[in-house]
Amino acid sequence: MYSFNYNRVKSVADAAAALGKSEDAKLLAGGQSLVASMKLRLSKPSDLIDLGTIADLQGIKVDGGTVTIGAMTRHAEVAGSAEVKKAIPALASLASGIGDRQVRNMGTIGGSVANNDPAADYPAALVGLGATIQTNKRKIAADDFFKGMFETALQAGEIITSVSFPVPKRAAYMKFKNPASRFAIVGVLVAETPSGVRVAVTGAGPGVFRVAEMEKALAAKFAPESVAGIKVPEKGLNTDIHAKADYRAHLVTVMAKRAVAAALA
Amino acid sequence: MTVKVSMKVNGKAVSAEVEERTLLVTYIRENLRLTGTHVGCDTAQCGACTVHMNGRAIKSCNIVAMQAEGADILTIEGVAKPDGTLNVMQEAFREHHALQCGFCTPGMVLSAMDLVKNYPDPTEREIREQLDGNLCRCTGYHNIVKAIKAAAATMRG
Known part of the structure; x- marks a missing residue:
């Protein structure tokens, strides 16, 4: 070092x-x-x-229809929080699958979001649930925050202080993980939120993205078969030693289908 | 440049002037000479360097010592009682022969103690899943899982 x-x-x-x-x-x-x-x-x-x-950056608050998580809250705290499990079980479950036990005891939501690793889990949660990122300067919608590989809307001197999630009607996250790193080869979060159905994909491309066609189909009928026939184009998806672009495109459909089934369960 | 770091390790207050880039594991092994905490991969994958910080298992090769400023650290040397009586988890590892070469064992024991705190009655599957931050290159997982299950049962009483 x-x-x-x-x-x-x-x-x-x-x-x-x-x-x-x-x-x-x-x-x-x-x-x-x-x-x-x-x-x-x-x-x-x-x-x-x-x-x-910084004590102000820690802790979880559930207030009406919103779960607010301080930027320095550890993954293990989100995974173990009775309040998060009750309000947004998909979020607690997603946090419980990040890295390993020791990493979850140190790693934070703010750190993960600011880093914007293309295979990280939290970007899918933020975009899929329609979260808002609070910084020391402003509020940023998750849709406007993630800007491709390791890039975000954060400006010089800007610090994430918390992330707020609107409580969805139902949601689930399914991840096809790399068994060694536990990063997502493909992870899909599906949610029926106050602002409509959202489908967010991590791991597959250079950054988290939404699948409009799946969202439309699920808005018409929230069922696994609604997404079963929808394939994202493989162009632009990642190819590496773990999986080729065509395989990742295939996994997006499979994980979306499983996520919808899990959200309904 | 150096910086002063202070923390409690195995109940004892310790402090030293260290380079800022000193990793917690380096501080533990080289300054405190507590060499039971191992460096296996040095890339936060194998878990041999696992210690407890304020009661939670972490990888001491993946944080700088200053991140543990003021913290309560438990290493494998502090797990048994001062008279040498083994902790329940250590005793279960001994009883079930949950080690072969022993290199991963300190990390396994500390990780398993955290695991059982969160899963007081873990299934075999939960143990295998929740132990994924620790690698045993002798592949001796079978007896490790047995030991953890037994230790959890003893702790439940």
């Missing part, structure tokens, strides 16, 4: 100020992707600004 300056901050304002001081500064959330990539010298921040001690 290259050397860096470590900064401990007490508030989001302090973190934003520290972030503004150096062009190559990076925020440290749980560090489960960042520390690993720094060890491989794939990332070389001049400064790390540790958000771990």
Whole structure:
């Protein structure tokens, strides 16, 4: 690992100020992707600004029809939360399938969302459930937030403080995982939300995307057979040692079908 | 540049001046000389470096020591009682011969303790799924699963 300056901050304002001081500064959330990539010298921040001690960024609140999760809330907390399990069981279940036990005890929702790994689970949850990302500057709809591989709408000095999920009528997430990394080869979240049916796909392409044709079919009839005949084009999907684009396209249909069945169960 | 890091390890307050980039596992092994915490893959995959931070299993090779500032850390050296009496999980591993070469064992035991806390009565399938952050390259999973099931039963009483 290259050397860096470590900064401990007490508030989001302090973190934003520290972030503004150096062009190559990076925020440290749980560090489960960042520390690993720094060890491989794939990332070389001049400064790390540790958000771990900011109490305001932690915790889960359920208020009427909304579940709000602080940016520094660990995956294990979301997975184990009785409130999340009750309000959005699909979200708790998705969090329980991220990485492994030890990674879930460190990794955070804010870190995962800001990193926007194309095979991460949370982007599917945010886009599929129609979540809103709250930063220290503004609110951003999940549909406008994810901008392709490892890119987001976050601007310099902008820090995610929480993510709010409207409670859906029903939802489920199905993942065909890479058995070694537990990242999604293809993951599909299907939800019947207050703003309509949403289908979000992670792992298949360079970033999370929605499948309008499936959403339309499910809005007409929310049943597995509605999506069984719909295939996403393989053009633009990922091909790597784990799966080719045509296989990923096939998996999107299979996972969507299973997700609809699970949402109805 | 160095920075001062302080934490509690196995109930004892410890602190040191370390380079900022020092990993928690490096601090534990090289500064504290507690070499029961192993470095297997050094890429957060194998789980040999598992310790508890504030009661939860984490991979100590995948965080910098400063992230554990002020935390309560438990390593394998702190699991047995001071008089040498083994913890229930360690005893179950011994009883069921849940180790071959022993390299993954400290991480397995600490991960299993966290697992049983979350799954007091785990099925074999749950154990296998929930132990996916720990690799045993002797492939000795069969007895590890048996040991965890037995330890959970003992803990339930």
